Amino acid sequence: MENFNIELFDNVFEHPKDIFQRLETEIQYIPATQCEVNIYGKSYKIPRQLAAYGDPDLTYTFSGLTVACNIWTPLLLDLKKAVEKVSGTSYNFVIINRYKDGNSCIGQHKDNEPDLDPTSPISSLSFGENRTMVFKKAGCEDQRIELQDNSLMVMRTPTNTEWTHGIPRQKDRKGVRINLTFRKIVNKKKRKLDPEPVVPAKKSKTMIEGAFTEGEGENVFPIGQDKFVVLSTTSRNNVIVHLRQYKRHGVKLYPTKTGVTLQPEWFDRVFARTAPRTPTELEAAHFFVPAHFKIRTQDFTRFELQRDQKCISITDTEWDFIASKLATITTLAIQYQFQTWDFKKEYEQLHFQDLPDAQHALEFSNPSPQDFQKILVSCVCELVKLQEEVASACLFGDPAVLRPDSIIYFNRCVLMFTLKELVQLFKDRVYGYASPIIPTAQSIEQFLNSVQLTQVIDEARFETCALEYLVQAM
Secondary structure (H helix, E strand, O other): OOOOOEEEEOOOOOOHHHHHHHHHHHOOOOOHHHOEEEEOOEEEEOOOEEEEEEOOOOEEEEOOEEEEOEEOOHHHHHHHHHHHHHHOOOOOEEEEEEEOOOOOOEEEEOOOOOOEOOOOOEEEEEEEOOEEEEEEOOOOOOEEEEEOOOEEEEEOOOHHHHOEEEEOOOOOOOOOEEEEEEEOEOOOOOOOOOOOOEOOOOOOOOOOOOOEEOOOOOOEEEEEOOEEEEEEEOOOOOEEEEEEEEEEEOOEEEEEEEEEEEOHHHHHHHOOOOOOOOHHHHHHHHHOOOOOEEEEEOOOOEEEEEEOOEEEEEEHHHHHHHHHOHHHHHHHHHHHHHHHOOHHHHHHHHOOOOOOOHHHOOOEEOOOHHHHHHHHHHHHHHHHHHHHHHHHHOOOOOOOOOOOOOHHHHHHHHOOOOHHHHHHHHHHHHHOOOOOOEEOHHHHHHHHHHOOHHHHHHHHHHHHOHHHHHHHHO
C-alpha cells in the first residue's frame, strides 16, 4: 500500500487489566465545560474525554484549544518507557482519549499541528474495548485496523501526511476504551504574529500593500470608521487576513498597530455567522479559533477582538457586514494562495517516485493542456469532497450559507488541503493503475509550463457551486 507505514504490536504488557483500572482512577481529564460548544443555545459535547501529560512547561494546541500538560505520573512514565523501547523513539508528550462506549468517536484527521515533530512516529497504545481505526487517502481503498486491548500501533512517516485517520461510531461496542497517543513536541521559535503586508511573487495588479488610497485594491474591504479587512502574504507566501484600523493622512490611509491578523481558515471560522447575540453564541465563537484569540463584549453591540497583545474593536453592524462579504474574502484569499503555489516544482519533486511499469501502459498518448486541466479540476473537486466530513463536523457558521453547494462551504474545504495533496492526486489520476494510458513527457511538460491554478480553482468552484452562481446572475 502506497506510503502506508503502520506497525501493530499485540500483548504489549503482562497485566493490561491492572493498567486499565489504574488509568481509570489516576488520569485527570480536561473538564467537560472546556470540551463542549454551544450553538443557538444548544450544547454539543466533544464525543470523548481528553487529557494531556508531558514534560514540564509543555503546552499543546489541538482543534484551536491550547492546554498545559500535566506532569507525568509514575504509571505514565512506565508506559512511555515501554512504548519508546518498542518504537525506538523518545517522546515528551501523551494525549489520552477516553471513549465511553461505541458512540464516542473521532473524525478523520491528520496529526499535523505545528507543535509536533513531523519526522517522529506516532505511537498509539490501546486498553479496554476494541475499536476500528479507518485510514483514508484520495484514490486509495480505505484501510481498517482493529485496535485491540493491550495493543500498540506505530504510525511512521509518511503515513500521517498522506493518509487521514479516525475512529467512527460503532454502536455494537459497549465497553470503555482508553487510548494513549505518544508524540514528540518541538519548541518553536516565537513567530511574528502581525507581519507587514508583502506582495506575492505573482500578485494581482490591483493588490496593494501598506498605505493606500480609498477605493484602490481588490484586496481591501472597508467596514466603516477607517477600519478595513486587507489580504496580503507573508515572506513565505502564506496568505493572511488583517482586520485593522487605518489613519488618514491626505488622500492616503496608513495602517496602525490597532488590529489583528488571522490565517484565512481562522478568519472564516470567526466570521462564518453574524455577530453573537447571546452568551452561548459568544462562547461558541471561541471554540474553533486559536486559544490566544479572544472575543469580548459587554452589551453585544460592540466587540473587542484580541490576539496576544494586538486588538481591535468593531460593532455588531461591522461584524455582520464582514460576514456578508465572507465568500468574496475567502475566494480572494484562495486566489492569492493558488498564485503563490508552484505546481510544476511540487510535481517534479513527486514525479517518477513510483510510476507504473511499462507493462501497464496500453499506449503513450499526447493529451492537450486542456485535457490535463480537466483532470486537475476534477482533482480539486475530489479533494473538496474529502474535506466535507471535517467541514460539516465543524458546527460553527450559519447553516443557511453552509450548504455543500455554497461558495463559503467550498472555500472552507479548499482552505483545508495542501498543494502536495493536489499534486499527488493529479499524479495518481494521470499515472495510476486506473489510467489506461501514460502521456508523453512532452505533453506533460507543456501542461506544467502553462497551468494556471487560479483558473483551475475558479472552474472547480463554478462546477461545485453552479446553482449559487446562477442565482447571483439573476
